[in-house]
Amino acid sequence: MSKRQMIIGMHLGNGYGALAEAWRMPGVDPRAYTSFDAKVRQAQAAERGKFQFLFLPDGPHAAGGDIRYEPSGFNLDVMMTLAAVARGTERIGMVATGSTTFNEAFNLARHFKALDIMNHGRTGWNAVTSASPEVAANYGQRIPSSADRYGRAHEMIQIVQALWGSWGKDAWVADPETGEYAKDEEIAPINLGGEFVASRGPLYIPPSEQGQPVIFHAGGPSPNALSLAGRYASGFIAAAFTIEEARAQRRAFREATERAGRDPDEIKFFPGLMTTIAKDKRAALDRRITLTGRMFPQRAMYLQQMLGVRIDPARLDDPLSPEQLSRAHAAGGDPRAVRALEVARDGWSLRDVLAHGVIDYQPVVVGPVTEVADHMQEWFEAEAADGFWVIPDVYEGGLDAFVDGVVPILQERGLFHLDYEGTTLRDHLGARPQYGVDARVTG
Amino acid sequence: MSKRQMIIGMHLGNGYGALAEAWRMPGVDPRAYTSFDAKVRQAQAAERGKFQFLFLPDGPHAAGGDIRYEPSGFNLDVMMTLAAVARGTERIGMVATGSTTFNEAFNLARHFKALDIMNHGRTGWNAVTSASPEVAANYGQRIPSSADRYGRAHEMIQIVQALWGSWGKDAWVADPETGEYAKDEEIAPINLGGEFVASRGPLYIPPSEQGQPVIFHAGGPSPNALSLAGRYASGFIAAAFTIEEARAQRRAFREATERAGRDPDEIKFFPGLMTTIAKDKRAALDRRITLTGRMFPQRAMYLQQMLGVRIDPARLDDPLSPEQLSRAHAAGGDPRAVRALEVARDGWSLRDVLAHGVIDYQPVVVGPVTEVADHMQEWFEAEAADGFWVIPDVYEGGLDAFVDGVVPILQERGLFHLDYEGTTLRDHLGARPQYGVDARVTG
Numbered sequence: 001m002s003k004r005q006m007i008i009g010m011h012l013g014n015g016y017g018a019l020a021e022a023w024r025m026p027g028v029d030p031r032a033y034t035s036f037d038a039k040v041r042q043a044q045a046a047e048r049g050k051f052q053f054l055f056l057p058d059g060p061h062a063a064g065g066d067i068r069y070e071p072s073g074f075n076l077d078v079m080m081t082l083a084a085v086a087r088g089t090e091r092i093g094m095v096a097t098g099s100t101t102f103n104e105a106f107n108l109a110r111h112f113k114a115l116d117i118m119n120h121g122r123t124g125w126n127a128v129t130s131a132s133p134e135v136a137a138n139y140g141q142r143i144p145s146s147a148d149r150y151g152r153a154h155e156m157i158q159i160v161q162a163l164w165g166s167w168g169k170d171a172w173v174a175d176p177e178t179g180e181y182a183k184d185e186e187i188a189p190i191n192l193g194g195e196f197v198a199s200r201g202p203l204y205i206p207p208s209e210q211g212q213p214v215i216f217h218a219g220g221p222s223p224n225a226l227s228l229a230g231r232y233a234s235g236f237i238a239a240a241f242t243i244e245e246a247r248a249q250r251r252a253f254r255e256a257t258e259r260a261g262r263d264p265d266e267i268k269f270f271p272g273l274m275t276t277i278a279k280d281k282r283a284a285l286d287r288r289i290t291l292t293g294r295m296f297p298q299r300a301m302y303l304q305q306m307l308g309v310r311i312d313p314a315r316l317d318d319p320l321s322p323e324q325l326s327r328a329h330a331a332g333g334d335p336r337a338v339r340a341l342e343v344a345r346d347g348w349s350l351r352d353v354l355a356h357g358v359i360d361y362q363p364v365v366v367g368p369v370t371e372v373a374d375h376m377q378e379w380f381e382a383e384a385a386d387g388f389w390v391i392p393d394v395y396e397g398g399l400d401a402f403v404d405g406v407v408p409i410l411q412e413r414g415l416f417h418l419d420y421e422g423t424t425l426r427d428h429l430g431a432r433p434q435y436g437v438d439a440r441v442t443g
Numbered sequence: 444m445s446k447r448q449m450i451i452g453m454h455l456g457n458g459y460g461a462l463a464e465a466w467r468m469p470g471v472d473p474r475a476y477t478s479f480d481a482k483v484r485q486a487q488a489a490e491r492g493k494f495q496f497l498f499l500p501d502g503p504h505a506a507g508g509d510i511r512y513e514p515s516g517f518n519l520d521v522m523m524t525l526a527a528v529a530r531g532t533e534r535i536g537m538v539a540t541g542s543t544t545f546n547e548a549f550n551l552a553r554h555f556k557a558l559d560i561m562n563h564g565r566t567g568w569n570a571v572t573s574a575s576p577e578v579a580a581n582y583g584q585r586i587p588s589s590a591d592r593y594g595r596a597h598e599m600i601q602i603v604q605a606l607w608g609s610w611g612k613d614a615w616v617a618d619p620e621t622g623e624y625a626k627d628e629e630i631a632p633i634n635l636g637g638e639f640v641a642s643r644g645p646l647y648i649p650p651s652e653q654g655q656p657v658i659f660h661a662g663g664p665s666p667n668a669l670s671l672a673g674r675y676a677s678g679f680i681a682a683a684f685t686i687e688e689a690r691a692q693r694r695a696f697r698e699a700t701e702r703a704g705r706d707p708d709e710i711k712f713f714p715g716l717m718t719t720i721a722k723d724k725r726a727a728l729d730r731r732i733t734l735t736g737r738m739f740p741q742r743a744m745y746l747q748q749m750l751g752v753r754i755d756p757a758r759l760d761d762p763l764s765p766e767q768l769s770r771a772h773a774a775g776g777d778p779r780a781v782r783a784l785e786v787a788r789d790g791w792s793l794r795d796v797l798a799h800g801v802i803d804y805q806p807v808v809v810g811p812v813t814e815v816a817d818h819m820q821e822w823f824e825a826e827a828a829d830g831f832w833v834i835p836d837v838y839e840g841g842l843d844a845f846v847d848g849v850v851p852i853l854q855e856r857g858l859f860h861l862d863y864e865g866t867t868l869r870d871h872l873g874a875r876p877q878y879g880v881d882a883r884v885t886g
Contacts, residue, residue, distance in 0.1 A: 086527075107546065
């Protein structure tokens with residue numbers, strides 16, 4: 001019996017990296033935001049590391065902090081980026097966020113299936129709803145109610161999948177000898193319409209090497225997310241800060257998948273992991289100070305709330321005093337507070353506490369390669385994860401440190417594959433074949 | 444004073460060529476429909492011929508005849524195809540059809556501007572309305588009235604252009620030394636809304652090498668088309684069967700452009716031209732019989748209507764008899780009938796009359812390279828065209844015959860440039876710089 005191994009995806013965002021000052025780092029092209037060459041290079045580096053997929057989140061709006069100092073976190077266009085990446089890579093899968101709220105089903109189905117043809121069966125669609133008023137405004141609309149957003153999301157996924165399957169699997173003949181181009185009886189309109197979305201079809205694209213793209217979903221374990229992911233998703237892009245939280249979420253998504261009539265192993269659960277890697281802890285902390293230090297005064301205020309003690313942003317070089325430590329507690333229900341307290345108790349200066357990434361939107365490891373590998377092994381063996389979506393601090397440099405440093409350790413420990421076994425994203429995920437809608441899903 | 448020279452675009456459709464049996468020709472990959480490599484090769488061949496642009500029409504639906512024998516005429520996805528072509532070419536422009544009826548303005552603006560970044564300023568958007576119920580059904584909708592379609596088209600173009608200009612031309616700083624990433628006072632929402640379309644923006648994409656994509660329009664010289672093209676278009680993709688018709692249309696579009704407050708030279712008028720090239724007339728006719736002969740029995744029936752004489756589809760090897768010729772006349776108001784009669788009077792067999800392409804959706808030249816060059820020169824010098832969109836019968840082979848045979852003749856005659864003078868599509872078209880909406884256009 002072969003040992004269970006982890007699946008690794010990599011966040012591919014704005015061309016620089018996840019952290020605010022990534023664009024200013026030595027070796028980084030400050031114009032990488034508009035450089036498709038840069039993104040192809042980054043994807044190739046992830047492929048060198050045998051990552052199973054890239055994950056491209058999307059707004060669509062300009063995400064990020066203050067544009068005066070830092071770029072949007074998103075790609076300028078996820079589909080165009082993936083088209084370039086498709087032409088420049090061979091094996092790595094590519095999963096892009098596509099809003100079910102503000103896309104036409106036919107257009108989305110067409111773009112994703114064409115990408116799946118282009119990259120020879122390596123595409124995944126992260127089907128999410130859009131809840132930000134900023135996004136809605138870009139479409140001259142308001143954000144619908146949660147019920148309507150998820151109602152539309154179900155219809156979108158089913159109609160998109162039906163369009164994907166509307167050109168029958170064996171319809172395409174293209175035999176120059178006989179002159180037969182296609183079997184028209186196997187190319188059928190779908191004629192599907194619901195409360196929110198409708199399309200006649202057919203979509204005139206034959207199957208890819210994996211048939212059609214796989215579905216991902218992302219976010220937290222809300223009842224709506226559980227229901228949607230349970231029915232359709234092969235992968236879930238999660239946000240969980242502790243092993244316990246991740247285990248509980250993973251279990252919930254597996255149960256939801258089972259309730260939908262599927263095998264719980266059909267959904268793979270991926271917590272995030274942000275990495276800042278250097279030869280030792282001190283160097284890694286310094287690297288992260290360089291990359292995020294500008295935000296520390298503001299984050300110190302948030303740390304104050306998390307720990308329930310007054311913090312002077314002018315005195316970040318000091319650790320908490322024994323008196324402060326005695327009063328500090330994990331306050332406010334933020335799951336990250338426990339970790340922040342733990343790090344503070346280890347005696348780090350407040351600057352270093354913040355440099356540990358205790359306030360970030362995913363769990364953070366700042367340290368040497370073994371520390372990253374240990375984190376991943378611990379979570380994986382605790383069944384808190386089927387793998388991770390890794391968010392390097394900087395793509396040029398930080399990603400390489402992961403690929404060249406962490407990956408060999410995971411491989412040595414038998415936790416990660418030595419090479420791609422298959423060629424498609426379904427192969428990489430162990431996802432079952434599917435063409436058109438999943439007949440097991442009803443309603 | 445430099446001599447006026449023609450601008451040439453090339454139709455890039457399904458991967459095979461314009462004619463029904465192109466996919467079966469020797470040297471053609473019968474799976475080219477899904478081959479992005481094939482499309483990149485074809486674009487590279489057009490670039491070798493110094494063509495100023497590729498033109499990708501789009502439905503979006505499956506266009507074409509009987510799918511049992513022939514493919515859809517369209518690309519499986521125009522934007523994905525152009526992304527691949529962008530990565531595989533250096534200078535040629537690329538114009539894709541994007542429906543103003545069934546796209547979200549923000550999505551369309553983003554895809555086209557991202558492509559314009561990717562290909563370094565070589566993008567054009569052929570902004571058309573969708574009038575086919577087949578297309579509407581793919582979006583679960585009905586075709587709006589002509590007034591509403593054009594009303595929406597005007598709003599779409601203005602909002603898309605405003606989004607393109609919403610990231611100010613000098614907004615992007617990205618200076619690692621100072622840490623300044625962008626001037627936020629130059630990145631402004633557009634907050635535009637009309638009767639049909641609205642968007643807040645901004646679109647977070649800086650200018651391309653040409654600032655933003657150029658606008659094309661396509662179709663016939665309807666009042667709506669004249670008004671829309673006159674206001675926004677740098678190029679018009681036309682369908683005109685005779686020099687007289689083309690001259691009248693070109694004049695009408697130039698006048699419409701002037702009425703909109705622009706210089707008439709700002710719009711370039713491109714009639715279509717389908718080519719089947721061989722060493723001599725006989726070989727070219729035979730090539731076209733191979734490529735379209737399957738449809739001749741049906742087309743013979745249409746020829747019968749055009750000429751007003753009975754035609755026996757079983758006797759296509761015979762020319763019209765003297766008695767038939769004496770009765771034949773250009774009937775029914777089809778502008779192609781005059782040409783059909785002319786060819787029939789030359790004594791060609793009915794099969795060869797049809798092989799001349801007298802019944803096709805654009806003017807056809809079937810013959811040696813000089814005949815193609817003569818046709819282009821005649822139309823160009825008669826001011827019936829600023830150039831052409833050339834539709835090769837087969838991309839592999841037929842396109843090469845044009846590039847290697849016709850282009851050198853045109854160059855020798857001083858009618859076509861020897862090489863690209865600039866790098867952007869605006870350079871190639873002589874289109875004036877524009878960023879955001881054109882301040883001259885009102886309403």
